[in-house]
Amino acid sequence: xxxxxxYIAIAAEAMTAALAAGRRNMDWFGVCLIACVxxxxxxxxxxxxxxxxxxVWVENPYLLLEVCAAALITIPLAxxxxxLRWPFLLLDALGLVVFTVIGCNIGIxxxxxxxxxIVAGMVTGTAGGILRDVLCNDVPLIFQGELYATVSMVTGxxxxxxxxxxxxxxxxxxxxIAIGFVLRVLALIFRWEMPKFVYDRExxx
Amino acid sequence: xxxxxxYIAIAAEAMTAALAAGRRNMDWFGVCLIACVxxxxxxxxxxxxxxxxxxVWVENPYLLLEVCAAALITIPLAxxxxxLRWPFLLLDALGLVVFTVIGCNIGIxxxxxxxxxIVAGMVTGTAGGILRDVLCNDVPLIFQGELYATVSMVTGxxxxxxxxxxxxxxxxxxxxIAIGFVLRVLALIFRWEMPKFVYDRExxx
Amino acid sequence: xxxxxxYIAIAAEAMTAALAAGRRNMDWFGVCLIACVxxxxxxxxxxxxxxxxxxVWVENPYLLLEVCAAALITIPLAxxxxxLRWPFLLLDALGLVVFTVIGCNIGIxxxxxxxxxIVAGMVTGTAGGILRDVLCNDVPLIFQGELYATVSMVTGxxxxxxxxxxxxxxxxxxxxIAIGFVLRVLALIFRWEMPKFVYDRExxx
Numbered sequence: 001x002x003x004x005x006x007y008i009a010i011a012a013e014a015m016t017a018a019l020a021a022g023r024r025n026m027d028w029f030g031v032c033l034i035a036c037v038x039x040x041x042x043x044x045x046x047x048x049x050x051x052x053x054x055x056v057w058v059e060n061p062y063l064l065l066e067v068c069a070a071a072l073i074t075i076p077l078a079x080x081x082x083x084l085r086w087p088f089l090l091l092d093a094l095g096l097v098v099f100t101v102i103g104c105n106i107g108i109x110x111x112x113x114x115x116x117x118i119v120a121g122m123v124t125g126t127a128g129g130i131l132r133d134v135l136c137n138d139v140p141l142i143f144q145g146e147l148y149a150t151v152s153m154v155t156g157x158x159x160x161x162x163x164x165x166x167x168x169x170x171x172x173x174x175x176x177i178a179i180g181f182v183l184r185v186l187a188l189i190f191r192w193e194m195p196k197f198v199y200d201r202e203x204x205x
Numbered sequence: 206x207x208x209x210x211x212y213i214a215i216a217a218e219a220m221t222a223a224l225a226a227g228r229r230n231m232d233w234f235g236v237c238l239i240a241c242v243x244x245x246x247x248x249x250x251x252x253x254x255x256x257x258x259x260x261v262w263v264e265n266p267y268l269l270l271e272v273c274a275a276a277l278i279t280i281p282l283a284x285x286x287x288x289l290r291w292p293f294l295l296l297d298a299l300g301l302v303v304f305t306v307i308g309c310n311i312g313i314x315x316x317x318x319x320x321x322x323i324v325a326g327m328v329t330g331t332a333g334g335i336l337r338d339v340l341c342n343d344v345p346l347i348f349q350g351e352l353y354a355t356v357s358m359v360t361g362x363x364x365x366x367x368x369x370x371x372x373x374x375x376x377x378x379x380x381x382i383a384i385g386f387v388l389r390v391l392a393l394i395f396r397w398e399m400p401k402f403v404y405d406r407e408x409x410x
Numbered sequence: 411x412x413x414x415x416x417y418i419a420i421a422a423e424a425m426t427a428a429l430a431a432g433r434r435n436m437d438w439f440g441v442c443l444i445a446c447v448x449x450x451x452x453x454x455x456x457x458x459x460x461x462x463x464x465x466v467w468v469e470n471p472y473l474l475l476e477v478c479a480a481a482l483i484t485i486p487l488a489x490x491x492x493x494l495r496w497p498f499l500l501l502d503a504l505g506l507v508v509f510t511v512i513g514c515n516i517g518i519x520x521x522x523x524x525x526x527x528i529v530a531g532m533v534t535g536t537a538g539g540i541l542r543d544v545l546c547n548d549v550p551l552i553f554q555g556e557l558y559a560t561v562s563m564v565t566g567x568x569x570x571x572x573x574x575x576x577x578x579x580x581x582x583x584x585x586x587i588a589i590g591f592v593l594r595v596l597a598l599i600f601r602w603e604m605p606k607f608v609y610d611r612e613x614x615x
Contacts, residue, residue: 021348022404029355030348031402043425045256049454051463053256054317061320075402112464130545135335137344139547143431143440150439197441197485199432226553227609234560235553236607249459258461259522266525280607340540342549 006102009071009095011046011070013039014089015081017132018074024136028072034132036064042128046103046120050110081167089188093151097180100125100152101173104159114160121156122149124194145194155180207378211307214300216275218244220286221293222337223279229341233277239296239337241269242278247333251308251325255315294393300354302385305330305357306378309364319365326361327354350399352392360385412583416512419505420473421480421565423449425491426498427542428484432547438482444542446474447480452538456513456530460520503561507590510535510562511583514569524570531566532559555604557597565590 017038021031039055046130047055057063060167081088103124107117126142131142142148159176163169186192222243226236229315252260262268279286286293308329312322320399331347331354347353364381366375391397428450431441450467457465467473484491491498514533517527536552536559543550552558569586574578596602 018403022402023346024348025401026344026348027350029399030345033339033348033354048253048458049465050468055254058255058317058321061318061324064320064324068382069454078402078404099349112468113471115474116468119471119474134339134344134544137339137342137547138342139434139436140440140545143434143436143443145437149443192437194437196435197428197432197488198435199429199488223607224609226426227607229549229553229606230606231549231553232555232604232606234604235550238553238559253458260459263460263522263526266523266529269525269529283607339544340550342544342547 002098002102005094005098005177009091009098009119010039010067012088012091013095014070016082016092018071019078019081020132020136021071022075022078027076031071032068034135035067037135038128038132039067040064040128041131042124042126043103043178045127045131046106046123050106050112050116050120051183052106052110089129090185093181093188094177095182096125096152096184097146097177099156100155100180101127101159101176104156105169108160108163110161114118114164117160118153118156121159122152125155125184128153136154145196147184147192147194151187152193153179154183207303210299210303210382211276213275214269215244215272215297216335217293217296218273218300219272219293220279221297224283224286225274225337225341226276227280228281233251233280236276236280237273239340240272242340243333243337244272245269245333246336247304247331248308248337250332251311251328254328255289255311255317255321257311257315257323292401296391298386298389298393299382301330301353301357301389302382303359305360305385306364306381309361310374313365313368319369322365323358323361326364327357330354330357350401352389352397352399356385356389356392359388412508412512415504415508415587417476417510419472419478419501420449422498423505423538424477424480425484426502427480427487427603429491430542430546431481432485432488441481441485442478444545445477448538450474450538450543451479451541452509452536453513454532455537455541456516456533460516460522460526460530462516462520474538488526500595503591503594504587505545506535506558506562506594507565507587509585510565510590511569514566515579518570518573524574527570528563528566531569532562535559535562535565537593555606556606557594557602561590561594561597561606564593 014035017035018031020038021034026034042168043056047053100121104117105119106124107120112120129142130140132152133142155176158179159172162172219240222240223236226239232241245268248261252258309322311325312325312327317325334346334347338347344367360381363384364377365375367380427445428441431444436444450473451537453466457463510531514531516529516534517530517546522530539552540550543552568589569582572582572585
């Protein structure tokens with residue numbers, strides 16, 4: 001079940017990334033690359049940081065084809081995808097929490113400290129979007145107050161605490177995904193935001 | 206022969222990267238670093254993704270000296286290098302296809318899936334320029350429609366298909382480099398471009 | 411002693427990074443992430459390039475907590491931290507040279523070429539700031555003429571030459587840190603700058 005959600009989330013991430021690339025008038029290759037970085041970049045960065053090889057898409061290259069196909073299909077369907085804003089926000093929320101749980105599992109397998117398990121989940125869930133914004137030359141959207149990384153942290157925390165408490169992994173995955181998903185959707189509906197640190201004076205100079 | 210082409214291409218990449226740094230008024234250290242990232246970044250990223258250590262320039266640090274020397278020599282010669290626009294575009298095209306073939310070889314040695322062999326070639330050929338543009342705070346030039354990554358993909362594809370077909374590696378390297386080089390030069394002359402995905406509406410908001 | 415200086419420098423880097431994040435109106439999560447990347451990114455990049463695992467903060471996750479704590483404490487204290495400009499410039503200078511010596515040590519342990527030992531020190535000392543500027547969507551400050559990477563190179567060079575000359579490591583660490591620190595402070599006082607490469611004409615196009 002986690003695997004099916006993973007493939008759906010990968011495709012959804014690729015499609016929203018393709019729209020971001022289209023907004024910058026990128027060519028088709030750029031669209032595919034931005035889609036790959038967004039959909040697979042978080043897991044790739046996590047695996048590099050944990051020395052966990054081979055990378056997911058090196059072992060299973062058809063993931064690259066899926067991502068590129070989803071990205072290229074988005075080009076003729078752009079107006080439609082755009083009108084489906086809410087379904088895509090929900091798929092994006094699903095992707096965030098599913099990626100987080102998968103990332104935590106990799107961390108647990110690697111036998112790292114609990115803090116790093118949560119970090120592995122957060123990197124998997126959020127780094128793809130950060131890399132997309134760096135390549136598109138934006139200040140990463142995720143730092144602008146949306147409750148996004150926090151959702152990832154809560155999801156990973158719930159999942160890990162449940163596992164430590166002896167609950168079965170499948171059950172905890174479902175519970176953590178449900179809690180994280182609802183939290184993210186509530187944050188979208190009620191426009192919950194992280195507090196910002198607004199600071200004006202230049203220090204250097 | 207591949208090795209000689211490699212050293213020439215490295216130096217050419219370093220010199221055009223130095224001009225890019227000069228256009229942003231960087232200091233001499235910045236010039237060297239941008240040159241290193243552009244000339245060696247593609248191979249470095251490929252090796253990190255494939256877990257292929259030690260990195261080329263860690264094993265052979267004189268590459269770093271070559272790159273920095275080529276970059277610093279560019280400073281007094283900037284106007285000359287600029288006037289030699291076509292020779293440098295040709296060297297850049299040579300670099301693209303040579304890097305691609307070398308990257309495919311590393312992928313083949315690592316025993317990865319054919320798709321990943323092509324990807325390894327493309328990363329080697331194109332990632333240096335992407336990293337340069339990220340450090341210079343540009344939207345990567347490569348996404349703006351030039352036939353560049355496509356040339357790398359075709360070169361890698363021809364090379365790999367030939368090897369699979371049982372042709373000797375040296376011959377196929379020459380054939381693939383020749384085809385890729387001619388394709389890139391034709392693209393430059395006739396201004397062939399990838400189709401772009403132009404999309405205006407903001408989705409998030 | 412190196413370890414105490416390391417912890418102090420990490421906290422100082424995190425605090426100045428938090429101010430940089432605040433100037434871009436980032437949320438609290440962004441503040442923590444920018445602080446982590448700035449304070450720990452140099453060592454992380456060095457370890458990835460040298461295949462030196464596990465990463466420092468994966469092995470010792472409390473470093474992440476220290477960095478986030480230092481970053482979050484900066485938010486209410488921003489005006490105070492800003493007024494303490496000189497103490498922070500001094501701590502930043504200390505961090506630069508201490509990180510450099512630690513990076514050289516990792517390089518020496520890994521048994522790499524002397525050039526790579528110096529590069530390992532420079533990456534450790536300077537890459538965190540470069541990554542911070544990339545995430546904040548700036549052209550990296552370090553390329554704008556400040557005598558920063560040069561100080562790192564001199565510090566690493568003095569340290570390594572002393573070790574080769576048979577002097578004890580502890581003594582050489584103190585000497586190299588003192589020389590590098592004084593050089594950086596003199597550069598700040600007298601506004602010493604690297605020469606810049608200013609170049610105006612567009613080559614491509």
